Amino acid sequence: MRDAMVLKAQRFVNSVYGSRIGTTVEETGEADWATMYALTRALQYELGITALSDxxxxTTLSTLTAKYPKLDADTVPSPDFCRIIQAGLYCKGYDGSDLDGTYGARTQAAVTKLKTDMGVEQAFPGADLTPKVFKALLTMDAYVLGPTGTRQAxxxxxxxxxxxxxxQDFFVIACDGRVSRDTARALVLGVQYEVGMADGTANGNFGPGTQSALKAHPVKQGDTGVYVQLFSAGMVVNRRPVALTDTFDSYLASAVRAFQTFVALPATGEGDFSTFASLLASYGDQSRPGRxxxxxxxxxxxxxxTLKAAGIxxxxxxxxxxxxxxxxxKAVQxxxxxxxxxxxxxxxPIYQTVNNDASDFDYVAGRTAGYAAVNAARDHGFKRGTRIFFAVDFDAIDAEITANVLPHFKGIKEAMADSGHPYExxxxxxxxxxxxxGAAGYSTASFxxxxxxxxxxxxGRPLPQDWAYDQFVIRTLGSGDGQLEVDVDIASGxxxxQGSFDRPRPAVPDVAFDxxxxxxxxxxxxRYMxxxxxxxxxxxxxxxxxxTNAQAVEAIQDQDALIxxxxxTYQMRKALIQTAVYWAMRDYSxxxxxxxxxxADHHLxxxxxxxxxxTGIGEISAADAIQAWNHCIGWGFATGDHRDPAKDADLWAVWxxxxxxxxxxxxxxALVHLWGTRGRxxxxxxxxxxxxxxxxxxxxLAEFEITELLxxxxxxxxxxxxQTxxxxxxxxxxxxxxSIARNA
Structure with missing residues (x-):
């Protein structure tokens, strides 16, 4: 929404600092990261930092701390320096005192309100602006309750x-009530500080040192103090229906039992290490057993x-x-x-090809994955009704989930429907x-x-409600012939x-189409086209x-005996030839x-x-055909005379x-595909x-090889x-x- 004072802030940073910092911002009247970056560069310029950065x-923090550990009416060095603060306040939604360049009553009141919203008014009382608060001011973080946040968070x-x-390493986090990775990291930092980790050692990672120290601080009903606060904060972060408290009462104990039941921990109602760990890190207590x-x-x-002995x-x-x-x-043998x-x-069963980047996911790839997984599951003998877990093996951000992953699973769901819903x-x-x-309705359980x-x-995200398996640690089990490495998973039930299977469909030669x-x-x-x-x-x-579709299928069926x-003859799946011809015909314009x-006019x-x-139903050029035939004759795949694609007579005859x-x-x-296996x-x-x-x-052939040949x-x-x-x-x-025909 356009804001007149934000617009004024943008015009200020452009007019005063644009040529100095080497960038200007779009004057939209809407606060954005570009504006905050420009204000950050302006601050660096005022501090005398030459290597400006967004x-x-x-460097910025240490320089600011050394020069101005507290900014107030007496220490703000210049009106423009003060206007940087005021511009930041306006972009945050606070009163920037009309960018008057004076750290007066209105600006002081705005800074005081900002610190109150941040929760730091007692740690940093008064109206002065401290370096870490200044750093937070020049971000897009909000410090008032947002539309998707909760008061408890x-x-x-x-x-x-x-x-x-x-x-030392704790910085202001957003206070919008929306749990984020910064909130989760801040909570772990809090645990590290309370167990006695020094500045420079505490890093927000739930590592072995933190885990070892935390084991000495379980909490239970009747306990009070900071560890109960940290534990209850963890419950809030995991979206459990409790509030921050320093007293472990019966209500909290009941909520803990519900949480423990949900994540498949013993429902004791106590804040033991395993429960605390599940609140602080997605992998939880990595020493626990998994089924x-x-x-x-x-x-x-x-x-x-080995697996049975390990309780798997x-x-x-x-x-x-x-x-x-x-x-x-890797694949079922x-x-x-x-x-x-x-x-x-x-x-x-798990279906995964590459699936480690957003570009691997879209609707078309989902349709392919759905069909391919059904074919493979049937080949192995998985019974109807088995659930296949389709992998998204990378850290997809929200925008990528919306643009790539959800369309992909829409394609999987439609392919499964086209196949008669054989699998979940x-x-x-x-x-x-x-x-x-799951919320989009494209899956029925989560791994x-x-x-x-x-x-x-x-x-900072809770375990999905529909979780079936929770992958939390890598272990090597057994020894000798029984040794194997596994990812251990918690099972929710x-x-x-599947514990029994249909007869597998072996990789036998193709037969005539039914x-x-x-x-x-x-x-x-x-339907697919x-x-x-x-x-x-x-x-x-x-x-x-x-x-048309019908004409292409008819042409392929007419050649089924030859295909x-x-x-x-060539140990080649019929589908390679059929796909090449079908796609060529459907693409012919x-x-x-x-x-x-x-x-024809040229040669005639x-x-x-x-x-x-x-040309033709395979959309093959005469030059490609000649080269494919020549090479296949040379390799013993075909017989005939070599031709020369440079000669018009040979080209015309083959065309x-x-x-x-x-x-x-x-x-x-078929010969073009054989040529392809040799690298054309x-x-x-x-x-x-x-x-x-x-x-x-x-x-x-592996799936990627089929892709390459096409x-x-x-x-x-x-x-x-x-096209591929x-x-x-x-x-x-x-x-x-x-496969239906060859396994009839």
């Missing part, structure tokens, strides 16, 4: 500021015995491994689920990710990544995995598409048709300017075959190609990344129906 860091924030601000674990190691009979019942294992070389046991069942253990959807990630995905308390998505499945295949593909904005006959002008033969005509009459184009002979196009599509030597590769030495063609197939396309990204779900849809 950061009010140690604000009282904790004010108490922490008032009690600990005079310590669940997740691991990238295969569960062998010896390891199963539930084991998280991965459905796929995106890498062909690293962590060779053949026979492993039978071993788990035989030893009375239960398994919950779970989410793995930080507390905030899990809570928001919480709590080992990183510093994650923005964990710090909301998910119990024609009874064609209508369902066609419907799945149509519509969901990504590619309906039948979409586009206008030259971008208008010429083939099956090629699949068996009026503009492509016009280009094809120019090629010399009037066209284009020698070659991507005509591609354009008119669907079987030749399909066969060539001599051919164009997509920008940023990630694999220089892919494995040879096989039935169990990228390399369309290496000519300027939009190759987007969207076509991966098409691969999984074809694979769904191919």
């Amino acid at each position: 950061n009010f860091g140690p 604000r009282e904790v924030q004010r108490w922490l500021n008032g009690r600990y601000l005079q310590r 669940a674990c997740d691991t990238v190691s295969k569960v062998t009979p010896a390891r199963a015995a 019942t539930y084991i998280g294992r991965y459905l796929t491994n995106p890498s062909a070389t690293s962590l060779p046991e 053949p026979g492993e689920l039978a071993i788990i069942a035989q030893h009375g253990l239960r398994c919950f 959807i779970g989410v793995y990630g930080s507390r905030n990710v899990c809570a928001r995905v 919480v990544a709590d080992m990183s308390p510093g994650f923005d998505g964990n710090a 909301r998910d119990t995995g 024609t009874r499945q064609v209508p369902a295949l066609r419907a799945d593909l149509a 519509r969901s990504i904005g590619r309906p039948d006959m979409g586009g206008v002008g030259g971008d208008a598409k010429l083939y 099956t033969q090629l699949s068996n 009026l503009a492509d048709q016009a280009t094809d005509q120019q090629v 009459s010399g009037s066209g300017s284009v020698r070659d184009s991507h 005509q075959q591609l354009s008119k002979d669907n079987a030749f196009s399909v066969r060539t599509a 030597p001599g051919g164009q590769l997509p920008p940023g190609d990630r694999v220089t030495t892919p494995r040879s063609m096989r039935l169990d 990228r390399r197939y369309r290496a000519w396309d300027p939009d190759v990344e987007s 990204h969207q076509s991966l779900a098409v691969y999984q849809i074809f694979e769904k129906y191919n």
